[in-house]
Amino acid sequence: MNQKYQTSESALSPSGRFGRLSYLGWNMLMSFSILIIIGIIAAFSPGLLADPTTMTGSSMLATVLIGIAYIVLLYFSFVFTIRRLHDRNHIGWLSLLILVPGINLVFMLYLIFAKGDDRSNQYGPRRNTKGWEKVLAWIYILIFPLAFLAAIALPAYQDYVTRAQQAQMEIQQTEQNN
Known part of the structure; x- marks a missing residue:
């Protein structure tokens, strides 16, 4: 086989490429994972949302664990963004734009919308999107607009x-006064 077209790099590494659906799929997996982790932490630390001046040891531990989960989330957000930029044949440093x-x-x-390079570029060959990545990406595509609408509609309601x-x-009161 031609070594140039074999891709065995880890999806959790910043080297390599992510197509649009892979990018969305991995972001969805990351979001679900972080929500589950934070949910478990919150379940075992009910005082977490209480008054910060009365934090117990378990609440402080939970806060530290949530902080660690956030750092992991931030790291993988950058990794997935760098891989997506590589698919567009851009340098990974542009990922810093997510902070602006x-x-x-x-x-x-x-x-999300820009098409990647169809052929090999300086970051490697085009990566095939796995089936589960496509499923998670389409769930993300369907859930995100609904969540956005809910965030607007629920407060209005x-x-x-x-x-x-x-x-x-x-x-x-008017009827009682009359």
Whole structure:
């Protein structure tokens, strides 16, 4: 076999390439993993969300563990972004743009929608997307817009409910006064 086209590098290493679906799939896996880890930590440390001035030893340990999980999340975010940039034949240093507010949103959209190089580039051959990466990527593609809409709709609905309750109370007070 031609050694040039064999790819056995680890997906968790910054060397190599990620196509769009691989990038989204690995980000989804990372997000689920971090949510599970933080959920387990929070379940075993119920005082974590309590008053910070009364933190117990377990709450402090939980805070440290969540901090470590965040550092791991940040590291792999950079690794996956670097691999995606390599697919576009760009240097990995551009991944620092995810730290710049405002630009990071446009940059992430670019990484999601820009097509990678079809042929080998200076970062290696095109990497085939595995089946499970495609499944996770499509779940990500479906869940993200729904979560975004929910983040907007739920507070708006809560505001509507609060105003409706206030209006109902005003009507009842007006009827009692008459």
